[in-house]
Each structure stands twice: as structure tokens, then as C-alpha cells.
Amino acid sequence: MKAAIEETTVENxxxxxxxxxxxxxxxxTLREFLKQLNENRVGSLxxxxxxxxxxxxxxxxxxxxxxxxxxxPETTTVxxxxxxxxxxxxxxxxxxxxxxxxxxxxxxxxxxxxxNQIVGMLSFKDMIRKSVDQKLIDSFSKxxxxxxxxxxxxxxxxxxxxxxxxxxxxxxxxxxxDEARNVEIMIVLNYSEEVSRxxxxxxxxxxxTSIKDVCNVVAEIANVMAGNAKVEISHLVKExxxxxxSEKTSKNAKGSFHFDxxxxxxxxxSGHSVFGVEKLSTAKTFIPFENEGxxxxxxGLIFQKKEEDS
Numbered sequence: 001m002k003a004a005i006e007e008t009t010v011e012n013x014x015x016x017x018x019x020x021x022x023x024x025x026x027x028x029t030l031r032e033f034l035k036q037l038n039e040n041r042v043g044s045l046x047x048x049x050x051x052x053x054x055x056x057x058x059x060x061x062x063x064x065x066x067x068x069x070x071x072x073p074e075t076t077t078v079x080x081x082x083x084x085x086x087x088x089x090x091x092x093x094x095x096x097x098x099x100x101x102x103x104x105x106x107x108x109x110x111x112x113x114x115x116n117q118i119v120g121m122l123s124f125k126d127m128i129r130k131s132v133d134q135k136l137i138d139s140f141s142k143x144x145x146x147x148x149x150x151x152x153x154x155x156x157x158x159x160x161x162x163x164x165x166x167x168x169x170x171x172x173x174x175x176x177x178d179e180a181r182n183v184e185i186m187i188v189l190n191y192s193e194e195v196s197r198x199x200x201x202x203x204x205x206x207x208x209t210s211i212k213d214v215c216n217v218v219a220e221i222a223n224v225m226a227g228n229a230k231v232e233i234s235h236l237v238k239e240x241x242x243x244x245x246s247e248k249t250s251k252n253a254k255g256s257f258h259f260d261x262x263x264x265x266x267x268x269x270s271g272h273s274v275f276g277v278e279k280l281s282t283a284k285t286f287i288p289f290e291n292e293g294x295x296x297x298x299x300g301l302i303f304q305k306k307e308e309d310s
Contacts, residue, residue: 013098014091016127017112017120023048024057030066030073030081033057043123044109047082053118055082058109088113089122099127125282132160132285132301133239141287143228144189144299147221152202155289155296163286164275166298168192170215171274172222175262176230177306181237183244183257187229188274188300189222195296211268219264230259243283243303279304 022040024033026049036045037059044058057078065081066073087105089098091114102110102124112120141157148155168191176185191199193214200208200217208214233240234256241250267274287299 012092012094013089013112013122013127014114014120016095017091017122018042018126019120021046021111021118021121023053024078025049026054026079026082027077030062030071030076030078033062033078034073042121043125044121045078046086046111046118046121047078049079053086053111055079055084055086056109056111057082060108086111088118090114091119095127098122099124102127132243132283132303133236135236136233136239136301137285137287139232139236140187140229140299140301143232144225144287144289146228147225150224151199151217151221153199153291153296155291157299158288158290160285160287162284164284164300166190166272166274166300167295168195168297169268169270169272170196170218171267171272172215172218172264173267173274174222174226174264176226176259177262178257178259179306181241181257182306183240184304184306185240185259186275186300186302186304187222187226188298188302189218189225190274190298190300191218191296193268215266215268219266222264223261226261226264230261233257234259240303244305274300275302 022036022042022045024036024045024047026047033045037043043060044056046053047055047057061081061083065071066076071080087107088111089101091112093101098110102108108124110122111118112122137160145155145157166188170193171188171190173189174187176187177183193211196214196218197208199221200214203217237253237255237257238250240257241253282302282304284300284302287301289296289299
């Protein structure tokens with residue numbers, strides 16, 4: 001194992017790491033790997049062989065290698081997709097040094113060492129988790145409600161949640177992009193098929209004959225919502241740059257955003273995912289909407305740099 005940065009400071013990564021570490025035998029299948037990730041609610045596992053730590057395997061390894069190369073999860077072992085070069089950081093490492101180290105090495109999970117033992121796992125996401133300003137939540141909620149009223153659907157927002165689960169079978173996705181400021185906001189509207197079909201029927205007065213017709217309607221809602229949000233958040237420069245860029249950049253923020261709206265896309269199917277590969281600058285929030293105590297849809301917001309720094 002290659003130990004990285006060692007420095008003593010009060011604000012160190014020990015505060016942010018998760019302990020104890022989770023391990024998996026090197027000959028375990030990818031199916032067993034996914035089961036452990038879900039049961040332990042983690043994004044990575046240390047790989048063991050003969051009681052030694054020989055690598056690390058992450059959710060991203062599975063997406064990029066196993067899914068990308070269509071490996072069979074029942075027969076492929078974690079040793080085939082793991083990273084055998086096990087970089088580590090000392091528990092005393094300052095937060096900023098750890099952040100820079102992980103960005104430079106393009107890693108999202110790193111074991112934490114103390115007295116030559118791995119004592120925890122540091123996730124980049126946990127280390128830089130940022131709270132989305134209430135002004136942004138209010139602006140996007142207002143934009144969403146206005147869009148849905150155009151399609152004859154009433155709902156009320158609930159407090160944001162950290163859960164990334166998408167309970168509905170249909171998601172409509174659209175992006176707002178400001179090239180000059182290198183900002184991208186992904187908007188996700190997630191509904192059940194039942195709610196989506198109800199929206200269609202309320203608009204046209206008849207049942208949809210195909211799922212394609214339903215998807216066209218929910219995609220148009222996302223388009224209208226993005227147009228509303230583009231105006232509502234244009235002046236919230238500091239609040240958005242605080243999430244996507246450095247503190248220095250956000251403090252010096254002036255002017256307003258000039259967002260371009262992308263084309264809406266739709267993903268369908270139970271248990272689907274729309275987030276893809278997370279960028280290191282990602283900040284997220286999820287806002288449930290209900291009507292008379294019944295869940296109607298979920299609004300997901302992902303704030304990130306359009307392009308990561310090289």
C-alpha cells in the first residue's frame with residue numbers, strides 16, 4: 001500500500017471518515033459485491049486475500065467495467081474489476097489536502113490509516129457534501145408548481161430529503177447549462193406511471209394509447225419547468241457557485257447566469273437510475289411533492305461543473 005499525505009491538523013479527515021471499514025473476499029462474485037453495497041449502504045469495499053488488503057472495489061468500478069464490458073455478475077469476481085493499487089491517507093491529513101489528493105488521483109473513496117492500520121473509509125461525497133441554499137429550493141419549487149399548474153396538476157412540496165431513491169417508473173430529465181461559468185444543473189422529475197397517465201388524461205380527456213404518448217407529456221412538463229427555473233435562479237450566482245465551485249469563486253461572484261436549456265429526455269422502468277457517473281463537484285437535493293397526503297412526484301436537483309478541471 002502506498003501511504004499518501006501525512007500532516008497533523010485539528011480539522012482532519014478522521015472527522016469525515018466512516019468506520020469500521022467493510023471488506024469482501026477477492027473471489028466473491030459481483031452479485032455478492034452489489035448485495036454488500038446495498039446492505040451496508042456504502043459505495044466501496046476493501047478487497048481481502050489471505051487476510052491481507054489487496055485492493056479496493058467501488059460502485060464506479062462496477063458501472064465502468066462490469067456494466068461497460070457486459071460482465072456476468074454471477075460468475076465475475078471482484079478481483080477482475082478492483083483497483084489493486086491501494087492508495088491511503090493518514091487520519092491526520094487536513095481536509096483540503098485530502099480533497100486535492102483525491103481530485104488529482106481521480107478517486108472517490110480512499111482508506112484512512114492510523115498506526116499502520118486501516119481505520120476507516122473516506123468518501124469524497126461525504127467530505128464535500130454541501131447544503132443547497134433555501135433560496136434555490138424555493139425557486140425550483142416555485143418553478144415546478146407553476147409548470148404543473150399548466151398541466152392541471154396540484155401538489156405541495158415537502159422538506160428536502162437526502163434519499164436518492166426514485167420511487168416512480170418514469171423520469172424526465174433536462175439540463176440547464178451556463179458555459180461561461182462552467183455550471184450544469186440536472187433537473188429530474190420522477191413520477192409513477194399511474195400519475196403520468198392521469199396527467200395525460202386530464203389534459204386530453206382520454207387514456208393514453210402508448211407509453212410514448214405519456215413520456216412526451218412529462219418531457220414537456222420538464223421543458224416548461226426548466227424555462228421557469230432559468231428565470232427564477234438567474235440571479236442566484238453565489239448560491240449556485242458555492243455548490244459547484246470553490247469558496248473563492250463564489251465569494252467573487254457577480255452578474256447573473258445565462259442558462260441554455262437542453263433537450264428533455266425520459267427514462268422508464270422500475271428501479272431505474274438517471275444520475276450516471278457523478279462528478280467530483282456534485283451537490284444534490286431531492287424534494288418530494290404530495291397532494292392531500294399522497295406522494296405525487298419527486299424533484300431531483302444535481303448541481304455540478306459542466307466540465308471537471310483537468
